[in-house]
Amino acid sequence: MRKDRPCVLRVEDVTMQFGGVVAVNDFSMEEYEGEIVAIIGPNGAGKTTAFNVITGVYAPTNGRVSFNGSKVIENFPKGKMKKGYLGENAGKYTETLEPTPDKLTALGMARTFQNIRLWPSMSVFENVLIAKHMKRTSNLFSATFGANRAEEIRQREEADALLETVGLSDVRNELATSLPYGKQRRLEIARALATEPKLLLLDEPAAGMNPQETVELTRFIAEIRDQFHVSILLIEHHMDLVMDISDRIYVLDFGKMIAHGTPTEIQANEKVIDAYLGVADDA
Amino acid sequence: MAKTILPYIISGISVGGQYALIAIGYTMVYGILRLINFAHGDVFMVAGLMMVYMAASMPLYIAIPLMIVLTVLLGFLIERVAYRPLRTAPRMSVMISAIGVSYLIQNLALYITGGLNKNYPTIPWISDRVTVFGMETSRVTIITPFLTIILVVLLVQLINHTKIGMAMRAVSLNFETSQLMGIRINNVISATFIIGTFLAAVGSMLFFTNYPGVVPTSGAMPGLKAFVAAVFGGIGSIPGAVIGAFIIGIAESLIKGLDTILIVQGTISEQIGFATFSDAFTFILLIIVLVFKPTGLFGEKTTDKV
Amino acid sequence: MKQEYRKKTSWGALLAVLVFLAVVLWLDQIIKPTNKMYMLLTVLQKGSVYALAAVSMNLLNGYTGLFSLGHAGFMLIGAYTYAIFTIPSSARDAVYQYFDAAVRFSFPEALSGVMGPAGTAVGVLIAVILAGLMAAFFAWLIGLPVLRLKSDYLAIATLGFAEIIRAIFQWQKLGPITNGSNLLKNFARTSKFKLELGDTKLVLSTFVPVLIATISIIIIVKLVNSTYGRAFKAIRDDEIAAEAMGINLAKHKMLSFTVSSFFAGVSGAMMAMVLSIAQASNFKSAMTYEILLMVVLGGIGSTSGSVIGSFLFVAASEWWLRGLDSGSFLGISAPGIFRNGFRLVVFSIIIMIVVLFFRKGIMGEREISDVLRSRKKKAGGTAK
Numbered sequence: 001m002r003k004d005r006p007c008v009l010r011v012e013d014v015t016m017q018f019g020g021v022v023a024v025n026d027f028s029m030e031e032y033e034g035e036i037v038a039i040i041g042p043n044g045a046g047k048t049t050a051f052n053v054i055t056g057v058y059a060p061t062n063g064r065v066s067f068n069g070s071k072v073i074e075n076f077p078k079g080k081m082k083k084g085y086l087g088e089n090a091g092k093y094t095e096t097l098e099p100t101p102d103k104l105t106a107l108g109m110a111r112t113f114q115n116i117r118l119w120p121s122m123s124v125f126e127n128v129l130i131a132k133h134m135k136r137t138s139n140l141f142s143a144t145f146g147a148n149r150a151e152e153i154r155q156r157e158e159a160d161a162l163l164e165t166v167g168l169s170d171v172r173n174e175l176a177t178s179l180p181y182g183k184q185r186r187l188e189i190a191r192a193l194a195t196e197p198k199l200l201l202l203d204e205p206a207a208g209m210n211p212q213e214t215v216e217l218t219r220f221i222a223e224i225r226d227q228f229h230v231s232i233l234l235i236e237h238h239m240d241l242v243m244d245i246s247d248r249i250y251v252l253d254f255g256k257m258i259a260h261g262t263p264t265e266i267q268a269n270e271k272v273i274d275a276y277l278g279v280a281d282d283a
Numbered sequence: 284m285a286k287t288i289l290p291y292i293i294s295g296i297s298v299g300g301q302y303a304l305i306a307i308g309y310t311m312v313y314g315i316l317r318l319i320n321f322a323h324g325d326v327f328m329v330a331g332l333m334m335v336y337m338a339a340s341m342p343l344y345i346a347i348p349l350m351i352v353l354t355v356l357l358g359f360l361i362e363r364v365a366y367r368p369l370r371t372a373p374r375m376s377v378m379i380s381a382i383g384v385s386y387l388i389q390n391l392a393l394y395i396t397g398g399l400n401k402n403y404p405t406i407p408w409i410s411d412r413v414t415v416f417g418m419e420t421s422r423v424t425i426i427t428p429f430l431t432i433i434l435v436v437l438l439v440q441l442i443n444h445t446k447i448g449m450a451m452r453a454v455s456l457n458f459e460t461s462q463l464m465g466i467r468i469n470n471v472i473s474a475t476f477i478i479g480t481f482l483a484a485v486g487s488m489l490f491f492t493n494y495p496g497v498v499p500t501s502g503a504m505p506g507l508k509a510f511v512a513a514v515f516g517g518i519g520s521i522p523g524a525v526i527g528a529f530i531i532g533i534a535e536s537l538i539k540g541l542d543t544i545l546i547v548q549g550t551i552s553e554q555i556g557f558a559t560f561s562d563a564f565t566f567i568l569l570i571i572v573l574v575f576k577p578t579g580l581f582g583e584k585t586t587d588k589v
Numbered sequence: 590m591k592q593e594y595r596k597k598t599s600w601g602a603l604l605a606v607l608v609f610l611a612v613v614l615w616l617d618q619i620i621k622p623t624n625k626m627y628m629l630l631t632v633l634q635k636g637s638v639y640a641l642a643a644v645s646m647n648l649l650n651g652y653t654g655l656f657s658l659g660h661a662g663f664m665l666i667g668a669y670t671y672a673i674f675t676i677p678s679s680a681r682d683a684v685y686q687y688f689d690a691a692v693r694f695s696f697p698e699a700l701s702g703v704m705g706p707a708g709t710a711v712g713v714l715i716a717v718i719l720a721g722l723m724a725a726f727f728a729w730l731i732g733l734p735v736l737r738l739k740s741d742y743l744a745i746a747t748l749g750f751a752e753i754i755r756a757i758f759q760w761q762k763l764g765p766i767t768n769g770s771n772l773l774k775n776f777a778r779t780s781k782f783k784l785e786l787g788d789t790k791l792v793l794s795t796f797v798p799v800l801i802a803t804i805s806i807i808i809i810v811k812l813v814n815s816t817y818g819r820a821f822k823a824i825r826d827d828e829i830a831a832e833a834m835g836i837n838l839a840k841h842k843m844l845s846f847t848v849s850s851f852f853a854g855v856s857g858a859m860m861a862m863v864l865s866i867a868q869a870s871n872f873k874s875a876m877t878y879e880i881l882l883m884v885v886l887g888g889i890g891s892t893s894g895s896v897i898g899s900f901l902f903v904a905a906s907e908w909w910l911r912g913l914d915s916g917s918f919l920g921i922s923a924p925g926i927f928r929n930g931f932r933l934v935v936f937s938i939i940i941m942i943v944v945l946f947f948r949k950g951i952m953g954e955r956e957i958s959d960v961l962r963s964r965k966k967k968a969g970g971t972a973k
Contacts, residue, residue: 055833105835113833119826121954126819133820134835140844143815144808152816195835319741368945374740375656376948379885382878383944387937389875394930503874507752510745556761559770563756566749573746574734 005033006069008199008231009054014063015087016049016255023049025255026088027063031199036225036232038242040266041252042275047235048114050252051203054233055111059098062087067107068198073097106134110197112188114204114235118176124187125172128159131194159194165227166190166220182213186220193228200224202234206241218244243267251275287547290418291540292533297424297493299532300431304486305509306516306524307438308358308479314455314519315475318377322361322384324506325392326480330354330487331403331497332392338404347406351484358480359473367469385503392499400498403491410492423492428529430489434482435525442521447474455519504562508535511569517579526580531568535561602958606803610796617795628908630795632900634779635907637802638859639899643883644806644892645852650881651890652813653845654825656744658877659731662751663850665872666727667720667857669758672773672867673766674716680775684768691765697777706785713777717801717858724854725847727754732846736839748874758869772868779862798859805852810892812848821845882940888950893957898950906936 009031016024024046031037039047053060056073061081065073074097077085118127132155138148163169166186171179176187185205192200205221206214218241225232236242242249243263251259251266253275259266266272305327312320333353337346365384369377409423442448450471453461462468490505491497509524512531516523537544541557560567572579613633620626642664649655677698681690696719697712704711735746757763759770767773782793812818820841823831832838861867879902887898912918913932921927943950952960 057829100838101832102835102837105833110835111833113830117827117830117833119823119830121826122819122822130819130823130831130836131834133816133823136816138816140812140817140848143817144812146811146815148816155816191834317741319745365941365945369948372948375650375889376944378656378741378744379881380941380944382881383885383937383941386875386878386882387934387941390930390933390937394928394934397929500875507748507874511749514742514745554761559760560756563753566752569749570734570746573738573742577738577742 007031007066008033008035008068009233010066011050011054012064012066013089013092014050014053014060014065015089016046016053016058017061017081017084017086020084020086022086022255024053024060024252027252027255027257029250029257029260031231031233033198033231034225034229035247036221036234036245038246038249039233039235039252040237040239040242040249044254045252046255047252048203049255051111051201051235055109055201056099056101056104061085062089062093064093067104067109071095071097072099072104072107102134105195105197108196108198109201110192110195110199111201112185112192112203112205114207116181116184116188118184118188118191120175120177122176123173124168124176124179125159125163127176127187127191128162128194129155131191132159134195162190162194166193181208182216185209185217189220189224193224193230197230200228200230200232202232202236204235204237206236206238209238214238214241217241221245286417287544288537288540289416290420291536291544293415293418293420294424294493295533295536296529297427297489297532298536299529300427301486301490302505302509302512302532303431303525303528304434304482304489305505306512306528307435307482307521308476309506309510310513310516310518310521310524311451311475311479313513315451315458315472316366316377317374318366318381319510320479321378321381321506322365322388323358323479323483324502324504324509325385325388326354326358326361326502327483327487327490327506328392328497328499328502329357329388330484331491331501332396332401334488334491335401335403335497343404343406346404347488351481354484354487355477355480358476358483362472362476367472389499389503396497396499398499400496402496403494406488406492409489421493423489427489430485431525434485435521438478438482439521441478447471451475508562508565511565514569515572515579517581520579520581523579523581531565534564534568538564599958606807610800610803613799614791614793614796617792632904632908633795634798634863636900636903637799638856638863639880639883639903640896641802641805641852641859642856642880643887643895643899644809645849645856646880647884647887647889647892647895648809648813648821648852649845649849650884651895652818652825653821653842654828655736655842655845656740657747657846657849658744658874658881659747659751659850660853660880661872661874661876662747662754663724663728663853664857664860664876665751665754665758665869666724667854668861668867668872669767669773669857669869670720670723670854671716671858672776672861674719675713675777676773676775684773684775685765687771688764688768695776709777713797713862716777717855720858721851721854724857725851728847728850729843732843736842736846748877751872751874751877755869755872767869770869772866773861774866776867777862778865780865798863801855801859805855806892806896809848809852813892817841817844882944884950886940886943886950888952888954890954891950891952891956894950894952894955897952901951905939906932910936 007030011027011029014024014027015022027050039050041047049058052058054065060073060075062076062085064071074093074095076093077090119130136148136151138151142148160169163172166189168183168187168190171183176184179187189202189205206217209217221232222245224230246263248262249260249266250257251272258271258275259269305323308323309320312318330350333350334346337350361384365380366377369380409426411422412419413422413425415425442451450466451474453466454468454471508531509528512527513524515531516525516527539558539561542554545551616630620630642660646660649657673692674694674696676684677695678693681693695712696716697709700708700712702708731750735743735750738746758767761769763769779794779797782797784791784793820831820836823834823836824838824841828838883899883902884895886902887894887896910932913927913935914929915927918927
């Protein structure tokens with residue numbers, strides 16, 4: 001753990017309840033600058049839900065998320081949920097802070113999606129360039145009448161430089177969705193990097209990849225961390241990848257965190273083995 | 284007071300019943316295809332026109348069933364020709380096709396009628412004048428709500444207790460899964476259009492009997508209002524559409540008479556012109572519903588997946 | 590591999606536009622209303638009104654993916670704003686027969702008093718811009734609640750708002766401003782537009798609407814090609830991804846909606862000046878549908894397509910297919926079939942064929958410039 005460094009992300013007591021189903025229950029974690037942290041767990045453990053809470057897609061039912069030392073998301077059970085709340089720490093939080101995803105991206109979080117979500121009608125280059133839109137200083141009028149020319153040129157240069165770095169320059173003008181699967185993943189990561197994030201969130205980056213591609217991806221993620229000075233939070237099923245590059249791992253099962261620690265600790269953890277392999281009925 | 288309002292309420296219930304019969308067509312099609320069938324109101328108008336032309340050349344006991352059969356055939360054909368080829372296309376394309384069909388039907392009607400108002404034939408018995416609660420009205424006004432309710436009850440029985448009804452419910456819940464489970468989607472959709480247009484054909488008889496005549500745009504406004512009724516009640520829900528239609532019918536009728544009612548009451552001394560808003564009111568209601576309860580009174584909530 | 594970022598100013602395109610405008614100005618002088626070819630000018634006038642309406646609708650429906658059907662409402666606001674503020678005081682009482690006109694101010698009149706003849710032109714221009722601003726303001730008000738709605742719900746809500754706007758403008762109580770359900774007339778209209786330089790008289794009846802449409806469409810093209818245009822397309826392609834990449838959905842949807850409505854308002858003002866009348870009952874949802882069909886005809890998501898689509902639509906329905914309404918067409922004489930309304934029937938069948946079998950329309954998502962470029966490439970062989 002790199003506790004000597006500042007904390008990038010702190011999740012406290014996050015509970016996400018849909019109707020009577022508690023998808024994430026009282027989840028807490030932290031991530032320090034420069035770390036690669038993984039959230040793992042069996043299917044339906046609530047990993048993607050936790051991700052969607054952190055990135056602002058869902059407002060949590062209860063709990064708090066802080067980013068870079070300041071509180072960005074907070075909620076507590078109210079209205080209809082007040083009676084039906086099944087989670088813990090109900091009285092602990094009192095504020096309502098529900099930013100939309102774009103606000104969090106502006107603060108320095110950027111994500112990829114489990115089922116790739118590139119903009120299909122646009123080229124590889126445009127996909128990266130649009131992610132730069134957020135960094136504009138122009139307004140509608142200056143952009144329309146070409147008064148932002150310098151900025152436009154700079155953003156185009158930056159987008160190309162980024163494509164060069166991730167090795168996609170040769171397919172720059174192709175339609176994003178015409179790329180092979182592995183390159184689409186890479187492009188999605190490049191697009192997220194174009195927003196100049198401090199924290200990069202990768203939702204199952206190796207899903208659907210063959211072993212060879214997975215090895216390449218593992219190397220790619222480690223390179224990104226060093227080159228772009230980002231912290232990385234990822235959800236993943238490929239254990240090789242997770243054990244290889246993660247500094248620390250959180251394990252979710254049925255919405256509950258059952259373990260956390262370094263890859264070696266997690267590999268030896270009884271509870272984790274049970275969760276993945278199942279426990280005999282008499283246990 | 285009661286004596287001033289009563290006529291408006293009664294005619295409102297009647298109009299509401301007519302809207303209900305159109306609204307069912309909208310709500311069923313939307314429930315299954317997620318399509319606003321913009322042409323539905325125009326099919327309703329065509330039913331009216333067919334009646335005009337056929338009543339002139341044949342006795343009513345032939346004209347009425349024939350009109351209903353032909354209207355149903357039209358609804359069936361529209362789905363076959365304009366919507367089925369676009370089954371896999373984006374939703375916007377199908378909606379545009381619906382608008383295109385509506386445009387075609389209206390222009391066709393304009394061509395055939397020469398844009399003239401066509402007087403609707405007098406259907407004996409239902410257009411007779413009767414006196415209820417001391418007010419005189421046509422019999423159709425009184426029987427519409429009852430007929431509507433009987434038809435709706437029959438329809439709900441059909442949907443709940445027959446095989447095709449079960450298939451309809453399944454398809455409206457999940458299109459793809461139903462297809463995988465071996466339900467013949469195309470038959471279900473055709474059945475939906477047939478039922479919808481049948482009710483619209485019956486509705487057109489009730490509606491136009493109370494109006495001076497049929498013009499090519501006669502269907503547009505009742506169609507839109509019926510759609511609003513369907514949204515108001517929660518799209519996909521038949522009882523919802525019916526209740527929505529009655530509420531809209533009554534509200535519209537009251538607004539039309541609001542000036543008179545208020546003058547009789549002595550609240551105002553001259554016309555304010557509320558009647559201008561009798562159509563717009565429906566849309567105000569629509570927007571309020573969409574903004575505050577987008578699923579309508581009886582609709583189910585769905586969430587988008589990321 | 591070094592990329593070329595500094596976009597060359599497209600002198601070719603600019604030249605083409607200037608030549609086009611010059612030709613229109615010239616046609617305006619040589620074709621007299623009695624001439625058989627006057628139809629061409631009518632098509633150019635009405636065509637430019639619809640071209641702008643279609644392009645502005647395409648900005649919203651085609652580029653931003655917001656399926657809105659409120660266009661006629663915004664055009665109505667534009668038409669009325671323009672008409673009300675350009676009726677000369679001498680004509681006002683004749684127009685507002687049944688009301689005591691509340692607005693007694695005309696931009697062209699007031700400014701011509703100050704600046705002479707040039708003031709009339711400036712006054713018309715101000716009224717046109719005001720028309721756009723009014724439409725944009727209403728769009729902003731309406732956008733607050735409805736832009737959160739998804740696809741067809743948005744369509745029906747905007748359609749509803751257009752109907753509400755129409756009812757408000759027809760309301761007798763607002764008669765002193767809107768003339769109630771009666772029409773507005775005698776305002777500044779294209780049939781009267783001319784420039785007098787000493788002895789020479791320049792007729793501007795066609796030139797002015799074409800010019801306004803051209804400038805407006807160039808601005809929209811510029812917007813679409815800017816960083817904002819790209820953000821709009823990102824929203825259309827995948828809203829969730831766009832939001833995750835830092836694009837504020839509410840803000841950008843509102844921008845697209847108000848800009849689109851601004852130009853809808855301008856096209857409404859143009860429609861008033863071309864038709865010489867403004868009446869709320871003309872701006873029904875049928876008008877929105879027609880504009881939508883023009884967009885579809887040209888290809889959703891293509892600005893050049895919308896322009897081509899609307900000129901074809903207007904030319905076909907006003908001019909080329911006219912024979913279908915009046916007895917003989919292409920030398921075939923059949924008064925029984927070719928009578929009033931047949932033109933529109935044939936026309937709507939053509940539209941349905943496009944909708945069903947040529948779903949991409951004439952241009953698909955391409956622009957004229959793309960087509961020319963690919964031609965050039967082919968002509969130039971494999972040389973890079």
